[in-house]
Amino acid sequence: MNAKVELQWVTVCSASDLLPNLGVCARVGNKQVAIFKIAEQGKTSLYAIDNHDPFSDANVLSRGIVGDLKGRNVVASPIYKHHFDLATGECLEDDVKIPVYQVRENGGQVELFLG
């Protein structure tokens, strides 16, 4: 069995560790979570998805290019360039969905809820 992840918000890094329109990867228990800061209309929003790219089986999504396609915020996997919707984890090219997580900024810290 995998170690159970706490059912609560966990602090992973400082807000200043995130640069706009770039990702980082955070480790929580056994999970690898890719966190992105997206600049939208003057403000920024945070998104968190699994770091694992199901098509290459490599933990690399935090290193993809972010952007939008047809109005959905997406990241492109750096390996075979599949796009994943940052809000839902859905792959735009294939019938595959990766986990998404809740993320927020709280007092200058970035927190994840893995529920």
Next chain:
Amino acid sequence: MVGQKFLAQLAESDQAAAFEVTTFCEEPRPAYDRVYLSAYFSGKTAEDLSLVPPGFFESNNINLRLNDKAVNIDRAAKKVITANGESLPYDKLVLATGSYPFVPPIPGKDRPECLVYRTIEDLEAIKATAAKSRVGVVVGGGLLGLEAAKALKDLGLETHVVEFAPRLMAVQVDEGGGKLLRSMIEEMGVKVHTGKNTQKIEDGTNTTLKMCFADGSELETDLILFSAGIRPRDELAKIAGIAMGERGGITVNNFCQTSDPDIFAIGECALWNGRIFGLVAPGYQMAQVAVDAITGKLESEFKGADMSTKLKLMGVDVASIGDAHGTTKGAQSYSFVDEVNKVYKKIVVSNDNKYLLGAVLVGEAENYGTLLQMMLNNIELPEFPDMLILPQRDGAAAPAMGVDKLPDSAQICSCNNVTKGQLCCSVQSGVTELGALKAATKAGTSCGGCTALVGQVMNAELAKLGIEVKKDLCEHFPYSRQELYHIVRVNGIRSFEELVAKFGKGKGCDICKPTTASILASCWNDYILKTEHAGLQDTNDYFLANMQKDGTYSVVPRVPGGEITPDGLIAIGAVAKKFDLYTKITGGQRIDLFGAQVHELPLIWKELIDAGFESGHAYGKSLRTVKSCVGSTWCRYGMLDSVGMAIVLEKRYRGLRSPHKLKMAVSGCTRECAEAQSKDVGVIATEKGWNLYLCGNGGMKPRHADLFASDLDDATLIQYIDRFMMFYVKTADRLQRTSVWMDNLEGGLKYLKDVIINDSLGIGAELEAQMQHLVDTYQCEWKSTVEDAEKLKRFRHFVNSDEKDSNVVFVKERGQIRPATQEEKRIQLVAV
């Protein structure tokens, strides 16, 4: 689904106002899309799946009765009796009651962990039960069963499929296809048990349940999902004494009328010519026929429907067309099996080898649309029908059927019954985008299987009308790369934000961002890792290294001209040894070190830089190597010092960002040991100077370079190359090598000579000055990076831990590391 289609079609008909409509719905919500039911598990809500446009019932005055089941029909009094005891009069009655999942009468089948897959409520029950389960079994390896298996797998269960027949998808796929499908599905971790007859379901020992099979074997599980076929819901017809088929189904004629002329049946509950149609497309056709019959347009008839299907099951493309099993008299077949790439294709043709009767495609179903059209429209087969399924080598184009060959009456979208003629009409009336065309005609809006074909019809029609097919870079910029380059230069644009705000829209994507980064670099040569450019780069440019398949990177120091000192070799060897990197001599005369993890990159580069090396830009769309032969210094035939010239060129153009990578080579004589004529820029020494060759390519589609100028001195050679490269950088498309660029250049070689040698555009001096600026501002990106503490921060796998990525695992082979396979990783994990 079909009932809703009926209502929608009726509402659209010109006689809608003549009817007062009531619809009964046993489920708690109006119609939703069962075809995409599985999407409910990946976060789609019941509203997302709804087939009913907002306000539909109100605006069409339809009386909707949810949670209200019709239980009887009093045909004499023409009344419908509902479960609430009410009775409602009708003039015409339409039954669209669908079907229910068949559960074989196995003792134990009624246990709470035994479920089916048809409604949203079913899915809710599956979700709840799965949450308490470790193992799940799907009974039935048909189309739906496999879809259900995927759902269980996605819910995290150890998943099994139990099938009574000896193969999967026995109805659609033949033995060969079934075998391949099975191996692909097993590779994804779903266990398949065929030829199993379940006899009973009892308490399990380690799990909640246990299935016992006729052959004595057993399978432990916590959840059982029955997907063993569907049965028409004909109970109302039965009570009311309407004619039914021997094995169920409400008998209908070509107008979808039952034995009672005022009662119609459509969709999966209807039996036409002894057949039930378990797909939406035929149901939708029946809906239209029923609307026409009721509104008095008796020319429309239901005449059966094609049951060809194409789906993606667990990521595997599977398609079945027409007579897939070759049961037509005299039918012959061709098949192709590729066990390496997992592809199975079979076509069934008529006994005179002229017409296509059916096909089975597993693993790759790209030509489904073409094959289907060939069958439906009786298009004559090419002389060698096997060409239709054999893979195309050497980039040869597949034998195109060409949408032009299709008659206007060809049905392109079977779900929504849209013909080629209707699509063309719509394009002629000014619809020029795929999205708009789909909205206007409804083609491609249901199963989506016809989308590619719809696109082809649209493009062919646009071309016919003389409308230009768009060359936009992507949805964010209505410009080609060349236009963007000019925009950036002319407007002095320095950042992506500025460019997209002024000339584009949205936030950008993985196409326009790296393209812009490359343009900014070749215009202004800013440090590529500058914070404002960082998010634009492909991971290769962001980490200044090439990403490999396991997420590690490769390191390639520059070795200009392939010349390296023994100390240099020792230094590279020492670094490779220290970091345990896989080491290989590349095809470009240098050394590649593989298996570096992101946090190791700066450490490795620090040592390489200290030993006098610099970035080889193997990761960038930029100059790679200038290959050289040993030349006149040693070789008895050498005319000039090819190594010396190669080093001059490599140092001059290193780091230059371009639309695609650039390769060069210099050979010392006409024997051409450096293979210069296969490079973007090739230089060959002659008795009188240098011959310059341009626009060659090895790679995917080899092209011999063109001889551009002969017997040049050093200075002229470099002047020409400067002008050539800058002109290419300015005008080429994204990811267009010089070879392809040249093949598309209007005026070809002659024009290029005019521009570069005769300076016909008067831009020679400008091109040279721009190149000189790039040469003067060159910096080794790795040197700038290892000196910048801020930049070094990004080189770690986790933002909150110094741990390494545990998914990166190496094993040793021939004395060096290599990435572990999936299998090896699993074994290693167990051993820990």
